[in-house]
Amino acid sequence: EVFVPDNFFTIVADMHEEDKVAKKETLDLDVPETELDFYKDIYQKESDGKIIEVIERGETVNIILDRTIFYPEGGGQPSDIGIMSIDGKIYEVTYAEKLNNIVLHHIAIPKDSDKESLFATLKGYIGTEVHMAINWNRRxxxxxxxxxxxxxxxxxxxxxxxxxxxxxxxxxxxxxxxxxxxxxxxxxxxxxxxxxxxxxxxxxxxxxxxxxxxxxxxxxxxxxxxxxxxxxxxxxxxxxxxxxxxxxxxxxxxxxxxxxxxxxxxxxxxxxxxxxxxxxxxxxxxxxxxxxxxxxxxxxxAGIFSVTNEQLPKTCDRFFSEWKAQKNEIAKLQKEIANLKVSTLADNAIEINGLKVLKEIIDGDIKELQKIATDFTDNDKADVVFIGNNDGKIVGAATKDCGVQVNGIIKEAASLLGGGGGGRPNLAQGAGPNADKMPEALDLAIELLNKN
CATH class of the missing domain: 3.30.980.10 (Threonyl-trna Synthetase; Chain A, domain 2)
Structure with missing residues (x-):
């Protein structure tokens, strides 16, 4: 015979809960449980209740009523907000929470008051009837x-x-x-x-x-x-x-x-x-x-492309296909231009301390500079390369067996540009805002190479 406990489904459901809810805070107050009128009629926008206690919790002042239409946060649903009218004065309810079946109504501290003053004022209203109204659109x-x-x-x-x-x-x-x-x-x-x-x-x-x-x-x-x-x-x-x-x-x-x-x-x-x-x-x-x-x-x-909504998918697909084709074509042309630049630059290399060295200012972005520099050193076109552009970017490269470490040289050269740099001994880069000083930065790199 198999014993099935009365709360079998509760036990099984509890086992399936992935996230265990942290233990709720308790409230040690000698007040009756709050009557939850919103369960009787969720369409009730306004109602009356009596203040039975006022408490401070942390930075908040809270009113406890004998009954409420304010839904307290729970079950993934935010609380109601609204107002309370007490002795002709309006107080804003910014949040409601339930602890030990007692609903706490957080009262906003007026701009012309402070927490202690508000608490003292509301304490004086214990036993007073209040009128409450929820934010209906929110509810x-x-x-x-x-x-x-x-x-x-x-x-x-x-x-x-x-x-x-x-x-x-x-x-x-x-x-x-x-x-x-x-x-x-x-x-x-x-x-x-x-x-x-x-x-x-x-x-x-x-x-x-x-x-x-x-x-x-x-x-x-x-x-x-x-x-x-x-x-x-x-x-x-x-x-x-x-x-x-x-x-x-x-x-x-x-x-x-x-x-x-x-x-x-x-x-x-x-x-x-x-x-x-x-x-x-x-x-x-x-x-x-x-x-x-x-x-x-x-x-x-659709307005950007000057087409109807129905034409938009096909238009986007066409523009995207054309963009991809043009991007590929641009990449191909950039490669051809880089190859032309490399072939032209090869004639500008000079000899320093028995090393073939290239020093040039080139119109290209940092990736293009790196590609040109490594192409020279990887293919024995030069032993050391120092190249920069008109945007303040500088790159240095060296063959592994030439004995030159370009990272320190590039770091000092980039400081002349007002910036910094670094990298590996055989490939480094730097940048600075003083792009007009690129010729001096490259000359400094050559000067440091001579001292190497």
Whole structure:
């Protein structure tokens, strides 16, 4: 007989979590748990509550209410922000967090005040009724993205297979991301199908079924799949079910119907690590903004070539092919020019201490200078080469058996140009801003060679 513990699915889900969440900070306060009104009605924009405590934590001043409509950050969803009206004065709520089931509302310190003064003032309001109002655009945007996340995950599982498992998620205002376990890169065709299916779920306008269930009952009903977003704490868990589509234990703010999500646009996908694909998407008005931004990029790009949007791919391909051909032709011509320069320069070599030495100013970039210098020393056209250009670049080269170390010489010559240099004993380079002193720098190199 095999013993199966009551919390079997919780244990299995916990084992599959890749990133263990750090132990949360605790709060040692003798106050009742905060009543979370946003779970009763996520569309509630304003409400009243009573201040039951004011505390300082680090650099912040925090109000604790008996009840709140401010969603505290959690589950990859940022917190609500907004305002509180206390005794006729408006205070800005910049962040909300939950510790030990107590919601802390971070209050912005006014410009004409400081933390200590604000703390003392708010302490005097304990027991006072306050009026709170959330930033509604932020709330509804995050709710669209959170419900949209569940739809994209469900669509990905349908398209890619039942092995798909959420490895992480982060909701945002302009875009959100989901990390999914998958054994290979998601193709563009698969991505298009996921996007299309997620939007079909939106248009089906399905009513969400959201309930609090005991962990045992929830696991018996839905099993392992509950913990797509990770193991949630508590004996009572909030189950968000989109009938026929998806079910998860989730504490985030969700819409009443999928139709309220609005359009879903997948922006991109990337491989964040072996076996994990990240899908970046936008929902609702954020999706419209993303679509319009893409259209503007397309319009501007087509305008540069004076073609229609439809003609842009072929035009880009033609220009790119021509550019590649011209680049190859330029490289070929540069090589021919370099060979001509080398053949001309060979007659300018002089003899110093029994060594064949070339000293020249050449119209070429640093790579061309290096190529010419090494061509001379590698092919026994010269024993030592010192060449520079009109941009303040200088190069030195020497054969390995001539006994000359050019790196020290080039370093001193480059200092005359107001810069520095170095390299290997048989090949070195330098540069400086005083390009007009290149003749003196080359003369110094010859002078140092004579002393060698």
């Amino acid at each position: 509804i945007t995050l709710a669209r993205h959170h419900t949209g996340t569940h739809l994209v995950i469900a669509a990905a599982r349908k398209v890619l297979g039942q092995h798909i498992w959420q490895a992480g998620a982060q909701k945002g205002l302009a875009r959100s991301r989901i990390d999914l376990s998958h054994y290979k890169r998601i193709t563009q065709e698969e991505l298009n199908e996921i996007e299309k299916l997620a939007n079909e779920y939106v248009m089906m306008n399905i009513d969400l079924d959201i309930n609090w269930l005991s962990r045992d009952d929830a696991e018996k009903e839905y099993g392992f799949t509950l913990y797509q977003g990770g193991v949630v704490p508590g004996s009572q868990i909030r189950v968000v079910r989109i009938p026929g589509i998806d079910v998860q234990a989730c504490a985030g703010t969700h819409l009443d119907r999928t139709g309220e999500v609005g359009p879903i646009k997948i922006n991109k996908t990337e491989r964040v690590q072996d076996g994990v694909e990240r899908i970046d998407f936008s929902a609702g008005l954020a999706a419209i903004d993303s679509i319009q931004a893409d259209k503007e990029i397309l319009r501007e790009s």
